[in-house]
Amino acid sequence: MSETQQLSHDLKCMIIETLELEDITPEDIDDQAPLFGEGLGLDSIDALELGLALQKRYGIKLDAEAEDTRRHFESLAALQALVEERRVN
Amino acid sequence: MSYTSLIHAPWRAEPDNDTSMPDAWCQASELLPRVDAWRVWLEEQPKGRWLLFEPDPAAFTAALLALWETGRSAVLASDDRDETMTHLTQQVDGRIQGAPPPAASTPPPPLAIDAQTEAVVLYTSGSTGEPAMHAKSFEQLANELNCHAELWPMEHHAVISQVSHQHIYGLLTGILRPLCHGIPFCGADSRYPEPMAARLGEARATNRQPLLVSSPPQLSRLPEHIDWQSSAPWQVLSSGAPLSRADARRCEQLFQAPVIEIYGSTETGGIAWRRQSQSAAWQPMPGVETRETDGLLELRSPFLPREYQPPGRWWPQQDRIETCTEGFRLLGRADRVAKVAGKRISLTAIEGHLTQLSQVEAAHCCDLDRRDGRIGVVVALPGDQAPWDHEVRRQLIRQMREQLSTLLEAVAIPRYWRFVERIPTNRQGKLDRAEIQRLFADLDNERSARWLGESTNGEGQCCITLEVPERLCYLEGHFTDFPLVPGVVLVQWAVEHARRSFNEPVEFRGVERLKFQKVVRPGQRLVLSLTRKADSIGFSYDSPQGRHAAGRIRLAAERLNG
Numbered sequence: 001m002s003e004t005q006q007l008s009h010d011l012k013c014m015i016i017e018t019l020e021l022e023d024i025t026p027e028d029i030d031d032q033a034p035l036f037g038e039g040l041g042l043d044s045i046d047a048l049e050l051g052l053a054l055q056k057r058y059g060i061k062l063d064a065e066a067e068d069t070r071r072h073f074e075s076l077a078a079l080q081a082l083v084e085e086r087r088v089n
Numbered sequence: 090m091s092y093t094s095l096i097h098a099p100w101r102a103e104p105d106n107d108t109s110m111p112d113a114w115c116q117a118s119e120l121l122p123r124v125d126a127w128r129v130w131l132e133e134q135p136k137g138r139w140l141l142f143e144p145d146p147a148a149f150t151a152a153l154l155a156l157w158e159t160g161r162s163a164v165l166a167s168d169d170r171d172e173t174m175t176h177l178t179q180q181v182d183g184r185i186q187g188a189p190p191p192a193a194s195t196p197p198p199p200l201a202i203d204a205q206t207e208a209v210v211l212y213t214s215g216s217t218g219e220p221a222m223h224a225k226s227f228e229q230l231a232n233e234l235n236c237h238a239e240l241w242p243m244e245h246h247a248v249i250s251q252v253s254h255q256h257i258y259g260l261l262t263g264i265l266r267p268l269c270h271g272i273p274f275c276g277a278d279s280r281y282p283e284p285m286a287a288r289l290g291e292a293r294a295t296n297r298q299p300l301l302v303s304s305p306p307q308l309s310r311l312p313e314h315i316d317w318q319s320s321a322p323w324q325v326l327s328s329g330a331p332l333s334r335a336d337a338r339r340c341e342q343l344f345q346a347p348v349i350e351i352y353g354s355t356e357t358g359g360i361a362w363r364r365q366s367q368s369a370a371w372q373p374m375p376g377v378e379t380r381e382t383d384g385l386l387e388l389r390s391p392f393l394p395r396e397y398q399p400p401g402r403w404w405p406q407q408d409r410i411e412t413c414t415e416g417f418r419l420l421g422r423a424d425r426v427a428k429v430a431g432k433r434i435s436l437t438a439i440e441g442h443l444t445q446l447s448q449v450e451a452a453h454c455c456d457l458d459r460r461d462g463r464i465g466v467v468v469a470l471p472g473d474q475a476p477w478d479h480e481v482r483r484q485l486i487r488q489m490r491e492q493l494s495t496l497l498e499a500v501a502i503p504r505y506w507r508f509v510e511r512i513p514t515n516r517q518g519k520l521d522r523a524e525i526q527r528l529f530a531d532l533d534n535e536r537s538a539r540w541l542g543e544s545t546n547g548e549g550q551c552c553i554t555l556e557v558p559e560r561l562c563y564l565e566g567h568f569t570d571f572p573l574v575p576g577v578v579l580v581q582w583a584v585e586h587a588r589r590s591f592n593e594p595v596e597f598r599g600v601e602r603l604k605f606q607k608v609v610r611p612g613q614r615l616v617l618s619l620t621r622k623a624d625s626i627g628f629s630y631d632s633p634q635g636r637h638a639a640g641r642i643r644l645a646a647e648r649l650n651g
């Protein structure tokens with residue numbers, strides 16, 4: 001697995017574990033599909049949980065700009081771009 | 090500006106000092122031109138009840154005040170799903186939204202507030218699932234605001250709200266209280282911790298003491314990497330559901346500020362409050378009387394409508410309590426209403442929606458008391474429609490979630506799904522706590538198969554429906570690209586279930602005639618058949634694909650003789 005593929009897989013596992021998505025496997029998460037609303041069907045409480053998990057695992061501190069935060073959580077690909085750019089560990 | 094009662098239109102009072110605040114904040118004095126523009130537009134419109142849904146606090150407040158100053162009342166939708174809006178639009182005289190058109194004339198003088206008239210109409214999920222409507226007069230709102238002002242005075246403060254002002258608690262604490270005190274307030278994007286911290290810093294930078302209006306979903310998920318010491322709130326209010334003791338303690342430590350919880354409901358308004366670091370007991374709000382009758386809370390309150398409070402009449406609640414010297418302790422709900430993210434969710438209503446779906450025979454929702462607060466559901470489907478593998482199950486859940494999403498808010502949609510052929514029951518014919526725990530046990534035990542019911546067909550024979558959880562720990566590395574349940578795990582499960590089903594120790598002495606015919610993959614649904622024989626227990630795992638595995642568990646010699 002390349003580094004990018006590994007990160008994508010790790011992020012999918014992080015989402016599944018953090019949010020206890022028991023009927024979803026990493027293979028079920030499409031990189032481009034929306035995480036919220038339709039797609040994975042996540043909601044605002046999940047966004048808070050993901051924010052915490054990103055900080056814990058990758059040391060990423062989200063911006064004060066909520067619009068930005070929402071953009072990062074749009075899809076797995078967007079989340080991955082955020083982690084690649086901002087991870088500190 | 091000192092405190093002015095809502096009845097005297099505090100937003101029209103002259104502000105003491107106009108500190109300018111950054112963009113995210115609003116103050117009454119800045120909103121008045123927008124209020125006036127709305128009033129001009131409303132002159133040509135019907136009177137009565139107007140629908141208002143506006144996430145931005147400034148836009149919301151301007152529209153609300155314009156409705157009030159023109160003798161109208163506001164119907165506050167709790168969400169803006171199409172179904173909610175369509176339903177409410179039929180019951181109101183108009184809808185106010187967006188920005189007012191530029192005023193072509195001078196507005197008439199604002200009408201004085203009549204304390205006895207209706208100010209707002211709110212909706213909650215009733216215990217049966219039918220939305221319950223709650224109208225509030227200006228007097229009711231003012232009584233409650235006066236009470237807050239007495240308990241928690243404010244002067245050089247600023248209010249940051251993380252909760253929706255479309256609900257009573259957010260409306261009172263996040264919008265109306267700052268209006269009565271003439272202080273700046275903000276909301277909307279501050280429901281996320283990072284913007285909230287930025288707002289706290291802004292309040293501190295203008296020498297204001299920030300009051301944080303929050304709720305358990307946010308307070309239980311506060312990130313620790315933010316420097317809360319330099320941008321700490323002066324006080325935190327929490328409502329919607331009780332905070333866990335650990336979360337209350339952690340928040341006070343992080344913020345070095347008191348965390349005050351308010352307990353109440355849309356219908357009753359605030360009932361009691363506590364600071365958990367000092368006492369777990371709830372003290373009634375000033376003016377509210379409480380008592381316990383048959384284990385349930387009853388109250389009299391100046392925040393209830395006048396017609397609810399004839400002399401001698403107590404208003405019953407569905408909260409179980411125990412009284413103590415300081416007040417009372419909450420013990421949980423007596424009805425089938427769960428709180429998810431601080432919202433009242435009727436379990437009966439979700440079940441009702443699910444049983445409307447063609448293939449569903451019965452549904453039972455349960456509050457699993459998990460940290461995440463999410464709801465679980467047990468759904469009975471005809472045997473031939475049970476999902477036998479991962480893909481089918483996932484599609485089924487997705488389809489049901491989609492259908493529910495038009496009827497329910499996102500947080501109310503169950504997260505944990507168990508598909509059964511019939512709802513499991515105890516000997517009294519009820520689905521009790523023990524069965525529910527068994528159905529969801531795999532959530533906390535990554536070694537067990539998911540149990541979905543069992544039947545005993547005659548002496549010594551038992552059929553158990555199982556499912557392989559996708560997160561089963563034995564799948565790790567076995568194999569990375571093609572996860573399979575190891576054969577030894579299937580044998581182990583057979584032994585464990587035999588112990589429980591036959592209610593005997595089952596001393597394992599080996600296994601014979603072992604055959605693994607088909608692989609067992611994550612998400613696979615299986616029927617485990619157990620047959621008790623004199624010296625062994627036969628087992629087999631089957632699915633519509635055929636037989637997956639079978640064998641015989643040899644028992645200890647003493648069992649043989651006994």
